[in-house]
Amino acid sequence: MAEDNQNGKNGNRLGLLERVKAGVKEDVQSLKTDLPAKAKDQVEHLKDPTKTQVYTSIFRHKHDDTPRNRALGVLSNVFLHLHPAKINRDAVRYSYTWGMGGITFYLFIVLTFTGVLLMFYYHPTKVQAFRDVLYLEHDVPFGKLLRNMHRWAAHLMVIAVWLHMFRVFLTGSYKKPREFNWNIGVLLLVFTLLLSFTGYLLPDDQLGFWAVTVGTNMARATPLLGHEGPFGHMLGMTPYNDVRFGLLGGSIVDANALLRSYIWHCIGIPIVASVLMIVHFWRVRKDGGISGPAPVMLESEVKEPK
Amino acid sequence: MDWRQLWEIASAPDNVPIVGMIPLLAFYIYLAWKQAKANDELIGELEASPAMAKTHHRKSWPFRPGWSKEVHVWPFLLRIEFLAAMIVTIILMVWSITLSAPLEEPANPNLTMNPAKAPWYFLGLQEMLVYFDPWIAGVVMPTLIIIGLMVIPYIDTNPLGSGYYTWKQRKFAIGTFLFGFIVLWISMIIIGTFIRGPGWQWFWPGQTWDHNRLIYEVNRDLPDLFGIASNWAKAVFGAIVVGGYYLVGGFVAHGLFRRYNPKDYKRMSLLQYSIMMFFLLTMVGLPAKMLLRLAWHIKYVWITPWFNV
Numbered sequence: 001m002a003e004d005n006q007n008g009k010n011g012n013r014l015g016l017l018e019r020v021k022a023g024v025k026e027d028v029q030s031l032k033t034d035l036p037a038k039a040k041d042q043v044e045h046l047k048d049p050t051k052t053q054v055y056t057s058i059f060r061h062k063h064d065d066t067p068r069n070r071a072l073g074v075l076s077n078v079f080l081h082l083h084p085a086k087i088n089r090d091a092v093r094y095s096y097t098w099g100m101g102g103i104t105f106y107l108f109i110v111l112t113f114t115g116v117l118l119m120f121y122y123h124p125t126k127v128q129a130f131r132d133v134l135y136l137e138h139d140v141p142f143g144k145l146l147r148n149m150h151r152w153a154a155h156l157m158v159i160a161v162w163l164h165m166f167r168v169f170l171t172g173s174y175k176k177p178r179e180f181n182w183n184i185g186v187l188l189l190v191f192t193l194l195l196s197f198t199g200y201l202l203p204d205d206q207l208g209f210w211a212v213t214v215g216t217n218m219a220r221a222t223p224l225l226g227h228e229g230p231f232g233h234m235l236g237m238t239p240y241n242d243v244r245f246g247l248l249g250g251s252i253v254d255a256n257a258l259l260r261s262y263i264w265h266c267i268g269i270p271i272v273a274s275v276l277m278i279v280h281f282w283r284v285r286k287d288g289g290i291s292g293p294a295p296v297m298l299e300s301e302v303k304e305p306k
Numbered sequence: 307m308d309w310r311q312l313w314e315i316a317s318a319p320d321n322v323p324i325v326g327m328i329p330l331l332a333f334y335i336y337l338a339w340k341q342a343k344a345n346d347e348l349i350g351e352l353e354a355s356p357a358m359a360k361t362h363h364r365k366s367w368p369f370r371p372g373w374s375k376e377v378h379v380w381p382f383l384l385r386i387e388f389l390a391a392m393i394v395t396i397i398l399m400v401w402s403i404t405l406s407a408p409l410e411e412p413a414n415p416n417l418t419m420n421p422a423k424a425p426w427y428f429l430g431l432q433e434m435l436v437y438f439d440p441w442i443a444g445v446v447m448p449t450l451i452i453i454g455l456m457v458i459p460y461i462d463t464n465p466l467g468s469g470y471y472t473w474k475q476r477k478f479a480i481g482t483f484l485f486g487f488i489v490l491w492i493s494m495i496i497i498g499t500f501i502r503g504p505g506w507q508w509f510w511p512g513q514t515w516d517h518n519r520l521i522y523e524v525n526r527d528l529p530d531l532f533g534i535a536s537n538w539a540k541a542v543f544g545a546i547v548v549g550g551y552y553l554v555g556g557f558v559a560h561g562l563f564r565r566y567n568p569k570d571y572k573r574m575s576l577l578q579y580s581i582m583m584f585f586l587l588t589m590v591g592l593p594a595k596m597l598l599r600l601a602w603h604i605k606y607v608w609i610t611p612w613f614n615v
Binding site: 088089094110173174197219 | 320322323326327330331334337338341342345348349352353356359363364365366367373374375376377378379380381382383384386387390391394395397398399401402403405406407408409410411412413414415417418419422423424425426427428431432435439440441443444445446452455456458459460462465466467468469470471472475476479480483487569612613
C-alpha cells in the first residue's frame with residue numbers, strides 16, 4: 001500500500017509534469033492545425049453571411065426570389081405588415097389612388113422627425129420662443145432648413161389630406177362597407193388642420209399671434225359656451241371662464257396660450273391623431289383593402305330592397 | 307395694374323401652398339374626369355347591350371389574358387411608395403432651400419396687423435365672417451361642415467359608383483360635393499388670399515392696397531326694409547323668413563330631387579332624407595346670404611335679443 005502510495009505519489013508527481021508538458025504540446029499542435037482549419041471554416045462561413053445565427057435571428061426567412069419569400073418579406077416585417085401580401089394588379093395604379101393617403105402619412109413622419117429635432121432648440125416661453133426661432137434661423141447648423149421643412153411639410157400635408165378626401169369621395173370609396181373609416185378620415189382631417197393651426201403660434205411672431213387671436217376670438221362667440229355667443233351670458237359665461245379661456249389658458253393670447261399651443265401641438269394632438277391613424281389603416285385592411293378600381297356596376301344590376 | 311402688389315401676395319411664403327394647390331387641383335380634377343369619362347362610356351356600351359354585359363370586362367383598363375389577377379406588394383406596391391416618398395422628400399428639400407418660412411416681428415398685442423389673416427386653409431371661414439356673425443361663421447358652420455362630411459356615407463344610398471370614377475351614375479352626389487369643396491371652400495380661400503386687403507376690403511388682383519380706403523356702405527337689416535320696428539316683431543319676422551327659407555327651399559329641392567333622382571329618393575328613409583335636405587339647404591344658405599348682402603346690402607335677416615342671423 002505504502003509502496004503503491006509512494007509510487008503513486010512519485011508517479012503522480014512525474015506524471016503531472018509529463019502530462020502538462022504533453023498537454024501544452026498538444027495545445028500548441030492543435031493551434032497549429034485547428035486554428036487554420038477553423039479560420040478557413042470561418043472564412044467560408046462569412047462568404048455566406050445569411051447563414052449566420054445573427055442574420056437568421058433577424059431575418060426570419062430566405063430572400064431568394066420565390067413567391068413565398070416575397071409574401072413573407074411583407075408579412076413578417078412589422079413596418080410593412082399593414083400591407084397584404086398580394087393586391088389586385090389595378091390597385092397600384094397611380095391614376096386611381098393618387099397616392100395621397102400614403103403621402104399624408106409620410107409627411108406626418110417627416111413632421112414628427114423634424115418636429116422632434118426642433119423641440120431640442122425651442123422653449124415654449126414668452127421670453128425665449130422668438131429668440132429660439134432666430135437662433136434656429138441663424139446659428140443652429142441646418143436650423144433654417146429644419147424649420148422650413150417642418151413648415152412646408154405641414155402645408156403640404158393639409159393639401160395632401162384634402163386631395164385624399166377628394167379622391168375618396170370621387171371614387172365613392174366611402175360607401176358600404178367603408179362608412180366608418182370615412183368618419184375616422186374626417187376626424188383625421190380636422191386634427192391635421194388643428195395640428196397646423198396650433199403650430200402657427202409657436203414662433204411667437206406677429207403672424208402667428210394675430211392669426212391665433214383672430215381664430216380664438218371666434219370662440220368667444222360659441223353658442224352657450226362663449227361669453228359673446230348666443231345665450232352665453234345666461235349661462236354665466238365671462239371672458240374668464242368661457243371656452244376661449246379654456247383654449248388659451250387666459251383671457252388673452254399670452255404665455256399660457258403659448259404653452260397650451262405647444263403641448264397640444266407636440267403631445268396631445270399627435271397622440272390622438274396617431275391612434276386614429278392606427279384605426280384608419282387597420283380598417284382599410286378590414287374593410288377589404290383599397291376600394292378599387294372596381295368593376296363598374298350597372299343600374300340594372302342594383303338589387304332594390306323590397 | 308399693380309404687378310408688384312400681385313406678386314407680393316402670390317409670393318408671400320404662406321400663400322405659396324394655395325398658389326401651388328390650384329394647378330394641382332386642376333390636374334387631379336382632369337385626371338378624375340378623364341377616368342370618369344372612360345368608365346361612363348363603358349357603362350353606356352354595356353347598358354346598351356345586355357348580352358355584351360355578360361361577357362365583357364368591367365374596367366376601362368382591359369385585362370389581358372395571361373396576366374395574373376393579383377401582384378405581389380413587394381415589389382409592385384412598395385416600389386411606388388418608396389418612389390413617392392423620395393419625390394416628396396426632394397420637393398420638400400428644394401422648397402425648403404429656396405423659400406424660407408415666414409417670420410415676422412415678435413408678437414406685439416399693441417400693433418395690429420392689417421389685414422390680420424388666418425392661415426390660408428382657414429381663410430374660407432374668415433371670408434364667411436363678412437356675411438355672418440362669428441358664432442355662425444366661426445363655430446356653427448365649421449361644426450356643420452364636419453358633421454355634414456361625416457353623415458355623407460349614411461345619407462348617400464346610391465349603391466352605384468363604389469370604387470370607380472363616374473359622373474353619370476352619381477351626378478347629384480358629385481355635383482354637390484364639387485359645389486361645396488370647389489365653389490365654396492376653395493374659391494372662398496382664393497378670395498381670402500388674393501382679394502381681401504386692409505380692413506378685409508375687396509381689392510381686385512393687381513389693385514394696389516389702399517390702407518386709407520373707406521367704403522361708405524350702409525348695410526340694412528331685412529326687417530327694416532319692411533318697416534318693422536319692434537324687437538318682438540323683428541324676431542318673429544326673422545324666424546318666419548329663415549323658417550320659410552328652409553320650408554320653401556326644401557319644397558323646391560324636394561321637387562327637383564324627386565324628379566331627377568327618383569331612385570335615390572325611393573331608397574332614402576325619412577331620417578336620411580331630412581338630414582340630407584337640412585345640410586343641402588344650409589350649404590346653399592351661405593351663397594344665398596352672400597347674394598342678399600352683395601345685391602341688396604342686407605346685414606341681418608333675423609334679429610333677436612340673443613343672436614342675429
